[in-house]
Amino acid sequence: MQRTLNILLEYRDALLYGLGITFTLSVLAMALALVVGLVAALGTISRHKLIRYPAVFYVEFCRNTPILVQLVWVHYAWPELFGLKFTSFYSSLIALMLQTSGYLAEEYRGGIEGVDKGQVEAGTSLGMTPSRLMAKIVLPQAIMRSVPGMLNQFVTCFKSTSIVSVIAVPDLMYQAGLIVSATFLTMPIYTLVAVIYFVVVFAISSLVRWLTRHLPTAGYYGAAR
Amino acid sequence: MDTGEISIDFRDIRKSFGELEVLKGVTASIPKGATVAVLGSSGSGKSTLVRCINHLEKISGGEIRVGDVALTPDGLHHNGRRLSERRIAQYRTDIGMVFQSFNLFQHLTVIKNLVEAPIGVLGLSRAQATEEAMELLRKVGLPEKAQAYPRNLSGGQQQRIAIARALMMKPSVMLFDEPTSALDPELTGEVLKVVRDLAIGGRTSLIVTHELTFARDVASHVMVLDHGVLTEFGPAAEIFSNPKSERTQRFFQSAGL
DSSP states (O other), rough: HHHHHHHHTTHHHHHHHHHHHHHHHHHHHHHHHHHHHHHHHHHOOOSSSHHHHHHHHHHHHTTSOOOOHHHHIIIHHHHTTSSSSOOOHHHHHHHHHHHHHHHHHHHHHHHHHHOHHHHHHHHHHTTTOOHHIIIIIIIIHHHHHHHHHHHHHHHHHHHHHOOOOOGGSSHHHHHHHHHHHHHHHHHHHHHHHHHHHHHHHHHHHHHHHHHHHHSSTHHHSSSOO | OSSSSSOOOEEEEEEEEEEEEEEEEEEEEEEOHHHHEEETTTTSSSHEEEEEEEETSSSEEEEETTTTTEETTTEETTTEEEEOHHHHHHHHHEEEEEEEEEOOTTTHHHHHHHHHHHHHHHHOOOOHHHHHHHHHHHHHHHHTTTOOOOGGGOOHHHHHHHHHHHHOOSSSEEEESSTTTSOOOHHHHHHHIIIIIIIIITTTTEEEEHHHHHHHHHSSSEEEETTEEEEEEEEEEHHHHHHHSHHHHHHHEEEEE
């Protein structure tokens, strides 16, 4: 027991480094997906078929392929398919972004469709063009309505990062694998990793729940500022 | 487009939603500066008729002339030229509309509700728009609510703000689609007062309403619709004292007129 604890302490830095990679990947993927998802969502409600069809295809593709498949596809197939070769880290980032942006696009779209049509009519009657209405009236409210969904999507994105170890990105999961092969402490190491993921994800989820209730956007577009 | 008072001509207006024909050939000429009460039971097509004027609903047949703009089933025309989407938006700036459910922008404060379109659409400076907005807020009796959000206001207050928002555009025509129907009875008075004292002015106005006493008070003309057909149209005094159809007589009697 003492020996096991000593070994764990010895590998503390490797595990922390892995956790850092996990955080970096999920935050960057989420940030990119927030932008790409919004563009995709606007595409799916476009009046022009040349914009709408590709956007719908993108969103459906991202949502209906497993993240593991996307990861391997980006990393091993894109070099031949598109001539795009990335390091493991960037392939992981792209795959996570694809998956997350697909779901975020649906969050945005739901938010946009949930905005009261009466306000759109009021804006129209004031002479606002459809693009101005979208920018000034619909989107701000749609985004506020999407906040809980976005935060939940971040939790999902964080958990999904654990699969990037299959293409040797040195995240928490990958570090655990290395330590197991060096020490053969399979049970303690993987149990520890499970506990770390649980503690971190539980903390993030709790924060998300708290934010959902306390952000200025909570309830009905937030408390007066 | 002309500014100032404009007349509205309905020529055989038809409107269908799928199979359902809600307007079955309405013809009427509304003179410049008239205040028209549009009456009729629910489902008579009166809201639809008013919504066609600013092209929130597209007519299925006939033609509406609003000043020198012609609204037809295949678009809006001015001097024989079809208006682009941008020009249609511009046309709408001259036609104010007040909705049954207020439709204030929920994410904006009262003052921002008022200045959004004047700044963004008409190109007013923020300073000028804010000054005009504050003056209108004083006129509707709500200057202290400038920084409030719509959700913190009563229905009557929201509707007075919505009227002020429409007036910010200095429209030549005002359309009211049941402005007090969503309000508690004790709040209708404050809204009707603003409609009468401020909103109608010299503008050509159409007011869809169930408030017959109010209609008799302010209207210069009355339209009565029944199942998509115009059963009465003319000067208010005439129609209220001597309605043509028996149905309208009963309608007035039931309201105690």
